[in-house]
Amino acid sequence: MILEKINAPSDLRGLTLPELEKLAEEIRSFLLKVVSRTGGHLAPNLGVVELAIALHYVFESPRDKIIWDVGHQCYVHKILTGRRDKMETLRQYKGLSGFPRCSESDHDCFETGHSSTSISAALGFAIARDLKGEQHSVLAVIGDGALTGGMAFEALNHAGQLGTRLIVVLNDNEMSISRNVGALANYLSRLRTDPLYYRSKEEIRDVLRRIPNIGPRVFKAVERFKDSFKYLLVNGILFEELGFTYLGPIDGHNIGLLIQVMERAKGLPGPVLLHVSTVKGMGYPPAEKYPNRFHGIGAFDLATGEPHPPGPAPSFTEVFGATVVRLAERHPYLVAISAAMTDGTGLRDFAERYPDRFFDVGIAEEHAVTLAAGLAKAGCLPVVAIYSTFLQRAYDQIVHDVARQKLHVVFALDRGGIVGDDGETHQGIFDLSYLRHIPGMTVMVPKDQSELVAMLKSAIDYPGPVAIRYPRGAGPLIEVEMDPTALPLGRGEVLRRGRDVVIFAVGPLVYHALEAAAMLADEGKDVAVVNCRFVKPLDEDLILDWALKTEKVLTLEENVLAGGFGSAVLELLAARNYRGEAACLGVPNCFLEHGDPRILREALGLDPAGIARFIRSKGW
Numbered sequence: 001m002i003l004e005k006i007n008a009p010s011d012l013r014g015l016t017l018p019e020l021e022k023l024a025e026e027i028r029s030f031l032l033k034v035v036s037r038t039g040g041h042l043a044p045n046l047g048v049v050e051l052a053i054a055l056h057y058v059f060e061s062p063r064d065k066i067i068w069d070v071g072h073q074c075y076v077h078k079i080l081t082g083r084r085d086k087m088e089t090l091r092q093y094k095g096l097s098g099f100p101r102c103s104e105s106d107h108d109c110f111e112t113g114h115s116s117t118s119i120s121a122a123l124g125f126a127i128a129r130d131l132k133g134e135q136h137s138v139l140a141v142i143g144d145g146a147l148t149g150g151m152a153f154e155a156l157n158h159a160g161q162l163g164t165r166l167i168v169v170l171n172d173n174e175m176s177i178s179r180n181v182g183a184l185a186n187y188l189s190r191l192r193t194d195p196l197y198y199r200s201k202e203e204i205r206d207v208l209r210r211i212p213n214i215g216p217r218v219f220k221a222v223e224r225f226k227d228s229f230k231y232l233l234v235n236g237i238l239f240e241e242l243g244f245t246y247l248g249p250i251d252g253h254n255i256g257l258l259i260q261v262m263e264r265a266k267g268l269p270g271p272v273l274l275h276v277s278t279v280k281g282m283g284y285p286p287a288e289k290y291p292n293r294f295h296g297i298g299a300f301d302l303a304t305g306e307p308h309p310p311g312p313a314p315s316f317t318e319v320f321g322a323t324v325v326r327l328a329e330r331h332p333y334l335v336a337i338s339a340a341m342t343d344g345t346g347l348r349d350f351a352e353r354y355p356d357r358f359f360d361v362g363i364a365e366e367h368a369v370t371l372a373a374g375l376a377k378a379g380c381l382p383v384v385a386i387y388s389t390f391l392q393r394a395y396d397q398i399v400h401d402v403a404r405q406k407l408h409v410v411f412a413l414d415r416g417g418i419v420g421d422d423g424e425t426h427q428g429i430f431d432l433s434y435l436r437h438i439p440g441m442t443v444m445v446p447k448d449q450s451e452l453v454a455m456l457k458s459a460i461d462y463p464g465p466v467a468i469r470y471p472r473g474a475g476p477l478i479e480v481e482m483d484p485t486a487l488p489l490g491r492g493e494v495l496r497r498g499r500d501v502v503i504f505a506v507g508p509l510v511y512h513a514l515e516a517a518a519m520l521a522d523e524g525k526d527v528a529v530v531n532c533r534f535v536k537p538l539d540e541d542l543i544l545d546w547a548l549k550t551e552k553v554l555t556l557e558e559n560v561l562a563g564g565f566g567s568a569v570l571e572l573l574a575a576r577n578y579r580g581e582a583a584c585l586g587v588p589n590c591f592l593e594h595g596d597p598r599i600l601r602e603a604l605g606l607d608p609a610g611i612a613r614f615i616r617s618k619g620w
């Protein structure tokens with residue numbers, strides 16, 4: 001096995017081309033073995049095996065800086081940079097992260113997770129290098145999906161103007177999570193397929209120079225009529241016009257060619273865009289056939305490619321998807337918007353049923369929100385489904401474009417709370433804080449899937465912007481009520497009465513609160529449980545009533561404590577001169593690592609036993 005001898009990128013440089021090719025095969029088998037057990041981003045990694053080998057062969061990490069956009073495709077990089085033996089712990093609690101992490105290795109020079117940041121960060125590294133008079137190379141490896149994000153364009157714009165030495169490797173597999181969308185994707189597709197576009201500007205110049213007599217004259221004419229020349233013949237005109245030298249497209253599975261072109265890119269003076277064409281899921285037929293399904297997958301059966309079967313309870317995502325389809329039947333101007341997460345947000349059925357009312361805008365959360373604002377202002381009812389963590393990007397658009405104009409936009413924040421395996425960059429633990437303080441915003445958190453249906457149904461009739469945040473994965477219910485009655489705005493419900501303590505909770509933690517109350521009842525403590533449902537507006541009368549009855553208040557939320565639901569309750573109690581005791585359980589003000597959500601909840605004391613323990617510890 002060659003792989004067993006690779007403990008650092010320098011070990012690659014002693015290998016012949018056939019050995020590098022053999023190594024690629026071994027890495028693919030290794031990836032399949034590991035990821036079929038741990039789960040993870042399989043297809044993106046299978047697609048970059050040769051690319052990662054060539055990068056580490058040509059460039060000298062950690063001296064040269066390689067920044068992986070999104071970072072979900074960093075497994076091969078991790079394997080080549082001394083972490084092969086830890087790959088079995090991938091995405092497990094206290095194990096290797098599924099994304100680049102500086103604490104794991106010097107070879108991870110910049111942390112990623114959210115898309116389209118790599119070129120900005122790389123440009124920062126390049127400018128710093130130049131200021132310090134250093135010589136190393138800086139590379140951003142960005143996918144065609146990530147290139148649809150606005151930040152990537154902002155960075156290209158800046159880099160092209162500065163003319164700084166920087167290499168952007170565009171890993172183009174025609175896929176975001178699902179098929180890539182947008183005019184840029186169409187342009188890349190033309191670059192890949194049109195033979196007229198095949199050669200780089202430099203190559204064409206070289207060819208012309210070599211033609212005796214007329215060659216130099218043609219070249220001069222070409223120089224004079226540079227623009228028309230470029231439009232006819234030069235590949236990657238868009239990037240060339242932005243100030244980049246465009247190289248490609250080249251076969252991203254041909255290690256020899258990759259090495260050759262990367263050597264050339266390394267020697268070029270200004271910004272270079274190297275366009276590499278790869279196949280997502282390369283080498284594993286089920287992943288090549290269904291790159292979408294194998295983009296990010298749980299543990300699966302390697303022989304069949306079948307994922308381990310889910311439990312019987314439908315996920316919040318599925319219930320959301322089914323509900324918007326039903327609501328759309330009754331509301332002809334209801335439109336749904338996704339930012340490159342059609343499947344992840346459960347909108348696939350909607351997209352198929354209502355293609356004219358569905359918009360996948362690419363990885364463009366800011367645009368998605370302001371697009372919704374425009375639609376709302378013009379009389380549509382937009383439902384914007386974005387993961388809690390990715391909506392962080394669009395905070396200003398929510399404040400400035402939607403809330404300030406009191407527009408009726410429904411935000412469906414999937415993956416709210418602890419998401420687990422993806423860890424720090426993906427936990428949805430800030431949303432209650434970043435939404436709660438926005439004037440006019442309604443913020444709801446369903447305790448289960450039926451309540452999600454009720455909230456969606458109600459959201460249609462509430463005024464102004466409405467956010468509903470719900471977690472990843474299966475909900476507590478196996479049978480879901482798809483036709484519940486609408487909820488009065490800002491009303492909670494009492495689920496258990498008690499004299500000694502009251503727990504105010506939101507989301508599925510309500511069920512944990514009930515279990516904790518049952519445990520404490522066995523010990524003679526009488527604990528009330530209130531499902532508050534609304535983080536904003538709070539059910540002030542209900543909360544005050546129960547706080548005064550018990551004089552011992554505990555709040556529960558899967559959000560950072562700073563500025564979240566508990567803060568809202570404490571603000572209310574303080575404003576009304578409450579004199580009893582109060583405490584909050586949630587996520588401390590930290591970035592929460594990866595791991596099984598159950599383990600993370602236990603570590604935070606958010607499981608039923610932890611909640612009961614906390615109440616005991618207070619002596620209540």
Ligand SMILES: Cc1ncc(C[n+]2csc(CCOP(=O)(O)OP(=O)(O)O)c2C)c(N)n1
Pocket residue numbers: 044047070072073113114115142143144145146147171173175176177280295339340341363365390393
């Ligand atoms: C801001 C943001 N929005 C959405 C995502 C979710 N996401 C992760 S990878 C991905 C697709 C990336 O496609 P591409 O860059 O082409 O990489 P590939 O998986 O095809 O290699 C998306 C939408 C994200 N990580 N960050």
Ligand SMILES: CC(=O)[C@@H](O)[C@H](O)COP(=O)(O)O
Pocket residue numbers: 041070072113177295296344415419422472
């Ligand atoms: C890398 C990335 O951002 C996505 O692929 C994300 O990991 C998807 O998460 P879910 O598995 O929760 O859809």
Ligand SMILES: [Mg+2]
Pocket residue numbers: 143144145146171172173174175176
């Ligand atoms: Mg892609």
